[in-house]
Amino acid sequence: xxxxxxxxxxxxxxxxxxxxxxxxxxxxxxxxxxPLSVPLPVHAGLVLDEKFRTxxxxxxxxxxxxxxxxxxxxxMYRTLVAGMFTRMTELDSRPATPATDITxxxxxxxxxxxxxxxxxxxxxxxxxxxxxxxxxxxxxxxxDWIMTAYGKTPTRFLTSDExxxxxxxxxxxxxxxxxxVIEFARVPEISQWLQAHSARQATAHTxxxxxxxxxxx
Amino acid sequence: MTRPANLxxxxxLILVLGLAACTNTTVNEHRETGTNINLGGAEKIVILGRxxxxxxxxxxxxxxxxxxxxxxxxxxHVVEEQxxxxxxxxxxxxxxxxxxxxxxxxMLADPLLVNRIHSLGVRYMIWVDGxxxxxxxxxxxxxxxxxxxxxxxxxxxxxxxxxxEAVIWDVHDFSDKGRVRVDAEGSSYLLAIGAPIxxxxxxxxxxCEGIGNQLRTFFDPAANSVEVKSP
Numbered sequence: 001x002x003x004x005x006x007x008x009x010x011x012x013x014x015x016x017x018x019x020x021x022x023x024x025x026x027x028x029x030x031x032x033x034x035p036l037s038v039p040l041p042v043h044a045g046l047v048l049d050e051k052f053r054t055x056x057x058x059x060x061x062x063x064x065x066x067x068x069x070x071x072x073x074x075x076m077y078r079t080l081v082a083g084m085f086t087r088m089t090e091l092d093s094r095p096a097t098p099a100t101d102i103t104x105x106x107x108x109x110x111x112x113x114x115x116x117x118x119x120x121x122x123x124x125x126x127x128x129x130x131x132x133x134x135x136x137x138x139x140x141x142x143x144d145w146i147m148t149a150y151g152k153t154p155t156r157f158l159t160s161d162e163x164x165x166x167x168x169x170x171x172x173x174x175x176x177x178x179x180x181v182i183e184f185a186r187v188p189e190i191s192q193w194l195q196a197h198s199a200r201q202a203t204a205h206t207x208x209x210x211x212x213x214x215x216x217x
Numbered sequence: 218m219t220r221p222a223n224l225x226x227x228x229x230l231i232l233v234l235g236l237a238a239c240t241n242t243t244v245n246e247h248r249e250t251g252t253n254i255n256l257g258g259a260e261k262i263v264i265l266g267r268x269x270x271x272x273x274x275x276x277x278x279x280x281x282x283x284x285x286x287x288x289x290x291x292x293x294h295v296v297e298e299q300x301x302x303x304x305x306x307x308x309x310x311x312x313x314x315x316x317x318x319x320x321x322x323x324m325l326a327d328p329l330l331v332n333r334i335h336s337l338g339v340r341y342m343i344w345v346d347g348x349x350x351x352x353x354x355x356x357x358x359x360x361x362x363x364x365x366x367x368x369x370x371x372x373x374x375x376x377x378x379x380x381x382e383a384v385i386w387d388v389h390d391f392s393d394k395g396r397v398r399v400d401a402e403g404s405s406y407l408l409a410i411g412a413p414i415x416x417x418x419x420x421x422x423x424x425c426e427g428i429g430n431q432l433r434t435f436f437d438p439a440a441n442s443v444e445v446k447s448p
Contacts, residue, residue, distance in 0.1 A: 152274070154348075
């Protein structure tokens with residue numbers, strides 16, 4: 001009886017090993033450069049909640065795929081947002097009363113991954129779709145910006161599926177970063193808010209010396 | 218047939234395949250001016266691959282290969298592609314990179330970008346567009362392993378074609394200094410009688426040599442135009 005149990009345990013173990021051999025598990029890893037842009041004169045809050053930081057995409061159909069992108073996408077947003085604004089504060093959750101001028105809350109709307117056996121193309125492809133919710137200093141919503149990004153890697157560039165998918169994800173994340181830097185201030189509601197904010201700043205700066213003069217009198 | 222005759226025919230087959238696994242390379246060049254480009258002491262070159270097309274990408278290793286060939290001329294200093302792209306992020310990503318000179322001119326109206334390019338010392342950008350792909354393949358090789366023995370048997374062949382075009386841009390006056398086009402094709406074979414014997418045609422390598430040598434002549438006043446035709 002004991003021997004039978006031992007044998008069946010071995011068989012199950014062997015089957016699990018064989019099954020895991022068919023799965024592709026990718027832990028997306030990469031570094032992102034600081035953007036070359038003039039920082040906006042704004043103190044920005046960046047909310048990277050746990051769900052976002054640990055996001056894993058998985059596809060159970062065909063050949064199983066798990067794609068842990070949370071860490072890499074957090075690193076991308078951290079670097080990019082820090083370079084886009086004069087001051088950035090990272091937060092775990094959205095505060096009820098923010099201490100920042102503007103708060104950015106990125107969330108994953110959708111991820112799609114295509115492998116050569118699915119598309120008959122000789123490339124690995126990754127599509128990312130984010131919703132970046134933007135709030136003002138009172139916590140009122142300014143905009144919900146849906147941003148998409150794309151990355152691909154030809155199959156012959158890298159030795160394994162994992163490496164190729166990692167590379168395609170990094171290209172997609174860099175693409176998301178490019179759109180964030182270039183298009184953020186062009187989103188109509190955000191552009192409007194930025195104009196109003198800079199007008200407020202200018203007024204504050206012109207008012208301040210008078211106030212100071214009044215106090216000193 | 219006797220054993221020496223068998224051996225002779227096998228050697229003849231290997232020789233024929235060896236000769237056949239060659240690459241034909243054609244290089245075409247177009248120059249805007251008759252004179253070569255004189256690089257100033259601190260002026261550098263960056264070689265960049267086009268990555269915006271949907272179905273192919275210019276291979277990073279091909280870009281490095283051209284850079285290595287250009288750098289054999291001590292007067293030519295090449296900035297690494299990734300260093301350049303990261304330094305100017307996000308302006309040279311597949312989505313944002315300029316495809317035409319007027320767009321580059323517009324981009325470099327921004328002092329932030331132009332200062333960064335000057336700090337890197339880049340005077341010329343060489344854009345390389347194209348790729349190497351397998352155009353045809355046939356045959357098969359089967360391998361088997363048994364306790365104490367193993368081996369492969371069969372024959373496979375595949376053709377590869379490389380098509381690349383390089384364009385030289387001057388970032389000071391936003392002019393096109395010239396372009397080089399290379400087309401290379403070759404057939405590779407894998408013969409397996411017990412052990413697999415590959416006869417690999419260096420299609421991409423030959424394309425790199427062809428385009429690299431030709432680009433080198435643009436920056437080397439002493440160099441002559443190189444005519445590449447191999448086997």
